[in-house]
Amino acid sequence: MFSKFYSRSAKVFIAAVLIWTSLVSVVGAEEKGSAKNVILLIPDGMGISYLTATRIYKGEELSFERYVKGLMKTASADTNVTDSAAAGTAMATGYKTNNGVISVTPDGVKPDSILDAARESGKSTGLVATSRITHATPAVFTAHDPSRGNEVALATEYINNVDVILGGGRDMFLPESEGGKQPERNLVEEAKAAGYEYITNRSEIGQVDGDQILGLFAMSDLKYEIDRDKENVPSLAEMTKLAVDTLSKNDKGFFLMVEGSQIDWAGHANDPIALITDMLAFEEAVDVALEFARENSDTLVVVVGDHETGGMNIGNTPGGYQENIAVLKNATGSVNTVGAELLSKAITTDVGSSVRVVNHDIYMPLREVVDQLDGKLDYNGTDLTVDVEIANSAFTVNLPEKSVKVASQEQESDFFVENGTAYFNLKSIAELIGLQVAYGQDEDGNVTTAYWVDVKQVVEPIVGFKLTEEDVAQLTSVNWNNATTLINEVGTVVSGHALISWGSRHHTGEELPLYAYGKGANEFVGLIDNTNLPRILSYLMGVELFENEEAFMQELEKRRNQ
Template sequence: MKRFFMQRKNLIVSAILILCLILSTLAFAQQEQDENQQKVKNVILMIPDGMTIAHTTLSRWYQGGEPLSMDEIACGLVKTYSANNPITDSAPAATAYATGYKTQNRYISIYPEMVSMPGVGQVEEKDFYKPIVTILEAAKKVGKSTGLVFTCQFPHATPAAFASHTDNRNDYESIAEQMVYNQVDVVLGGGYKYIDKNQRKDKEDLAGYLKQNGFFVTTSWQEAKNFSGKKIWGLFAQDAMHYDFDRNGTGEPSLAEMTQKALQILSKNRNGFFLMVEGSEIDWASHANDPVGVVSEVLAFDKAVKVALDFAKSRDDTAVIIASDHANGGMSLGNYTTKYDTALLNDFLAYITKAKRTGAGIEEHLGNNKTDENIKKIVSEYYGINDLTSDEINAIKNAKAGNLNYVLGPIISKRSNIGWTSNGHTGEEVVLYAYHPNGYIPRGVIDNTEICDYMAEILGIDLGSFNENAYISNIDLEEKGYDVSIDTINPSNVQLVINKGSKTYIIPQNKNVVLEGSNQYKLKYVSVYIPSAKRFFVSSEIESLIKLP
């Protein structure tokens, strides 16, 4: 009898073990299935630079209360502070989205040396200024196509953060060169002069380099629209493009049209793509406190959102993430003089709905004809304002070139019950919007770095592994025994020089090449020089090329 019960007990134990094994296998299979459902092939990141809730509310009112395309996918809030400031500028804000790391103001996709905000980890001194591999660079390395669409000039902070590395966001020439050598597949926006050898200070023929490497380069939207290849740089203005309300007659495409074209080209890659689309000039209108510019650019951005969402919803492999990089202007609907219990909607919209151009567009139209009568005529015709004061007329007359929107914006705001607290950025959270074919989206209040983490996760990209050994500095090389020097004779073309025996290896900044005599080798990443720290960072496989014994 005892033997019978022992056999029965063993059978029960075996059955339990088998059941546990089956359940574990099923759980693992379910987890694997869930993870596969989270993965997508394509990611579209959309950044309405400087946009806040007040911006979207005013834009909704402008179009009769109709919802914006982005409204249906609102899902949370994003914290925007940088590594060293409660209020970020666009460079570290875009860096957080591009790399998953916070850096300090003015820095683009490099580690900070100053960290003072709570919860931001301090970087080791040896990694100060080191370039951080971006989601775009990693996507390209795993065989995906990459794209940037914007209305600013392409070396501006937000697009720059995805394809360049520097401690000076205003060094447009170096940034442009890095972005060109990073060979982003599709670049559509403004800034042709930064690749034109006749307009660059260093006379580098970046347009020629692109053409030699199989890119179609054009300043014509008609040519870009008819392009049927896979690699294009379409730069439709010498510098920044016009505000959307001012675009008529310029030949420039809308943000929605450029987004549509980018998706058409990038979707040819079976491995998928990463695309960043920026509504660049929402930010600029906010700096100027220009509500007409705000409405112009928010609605233009929202049309691009519709293009992206229509594309994503027509397939099962594309996610769309939308988040401003920061707030701007402290815009409010209602100001100190507003009697909110009696104010009607028309009290906010009367002049804005009549507006035919932004302040920047009015400046072009006025030209040098700034007589009192012409100012009154133009402002009446384009804004419906017929009661300009003498102080306002004089302010328009005396506005610095390129800054008339800073005068006209407040004139319209005052008459429209719209308040502003600043001509600069502000530090509050911004709205998060997200679409995923299987509903796997971030929710709640998240950090801006988590946007990058999320994109990397759903694309199946391990950014940490890319960053682990991506770059080595001149200091690291010296410590390893290399004969290294930095040649700064030509400040526009600083070079890292490595001597080994009878051979000399020359590595120019902002490029991804090594020169040794008549030989030229290509590196994985562009080389980066940080003048303030006298640090030169180069792609780490330089060691295998030199082969130090």
């Protein structure tokens, strides 16, 4: 009896030991300095719902989703809802700072970043982004400034500190005399003098063979993937491949940060088209990193955002328990493209001092409107009628009867006569000539401009679905003098058709999924803080950015295995 009990107990004990040993071997097993190369990919603004929407659109999981390890907290030093500068500072340096600050702590310390530590240990370094390369997230890895807005100053800290620099933002490196933003210095020429190969076009990528590259592919930011000039501007994946091929020449290894910058901007615009297509472009960049890691077992790939943007939800109240993301598959451009096309195709006219506002509708003298629209107006004093021709459309106004006829058919219209002048509601004129009218306002809310355009004709070929009359009314109800306001409203309309809803046009405060593959990937299991990220990376690369790294890693392991 005793021997049987002992035998069963021994088996249970051995099984428990084996399970514990396997856990320890999975978590916290990598040696310090075992990761020769690290590729950190940051999908700026990406939350869980971004992944879900992209997966639904694609029809299968994203390539890196199988490598999910844990979650990362995002709070900054002064708020639970971080911006990219503070989030990036924590991810690059291991220290919290206030929103808007580039790698300077609240008490004024300028800590080195994980990129700095890699460079000082003899590794090559790189930064890739689809924004200006001096934007907040890439900047925190190599520069320091109390304000993320000081990009002219931030740009001066790149040359000779980063080996491969790829993205937008040529204006931040060129002098004002050449259309740039630098008051005096020409950072492009300084880079070339320091041995950097300078490229500005996708066609030049194949000609690069040096160890240092400055690639600036637009004067300012690059465009969303769906709007990208694919002939002249490289994709994020192509820039990532160039960076990896160049940096991997160093026998001591490299550190590379790749940012899908405009995933975040799509969130701010509540634009599901740009969001999903930029997510797919980011996935292609991750695939480049994963392919390299599979061929080089001493490489670590980490994918994690810096915060979520927009509070995106798959589903909305009108749709109930439904989504309609497939409606986005026929889109040919982002909401930026829609907004730009509406503004460029619209005929603009001034709304002068003669305007009358009645119940928020804008009325103007008919003759004034016709003149501004380059039309013709003939007044018949005998029967008091007015014949009007505008943009191949014609109608007749009978002033005594207060009626309008189009091809002998009476048509409902809104106008009144005051002191012998016919004041027409501009919406009525727009309808008579087959257009819609939207208004632009100044800072005081005064209407200054009328925009005449066929909204459906412009918008539908880009978004890939039919607009409702409610959609058109919604798009023409906002201030067209502010392009961002118009673009944001397009995002709202497009999201409505996809049955997607949003909680914000800003960042949100929740934790983010973290994915890792390769050497040391299991060190990221569980919930970590964003300041933990560079500490783990430093330990795995052996670059000694922090003191007591072994104790820190032991504490992480202990926390995971309790």
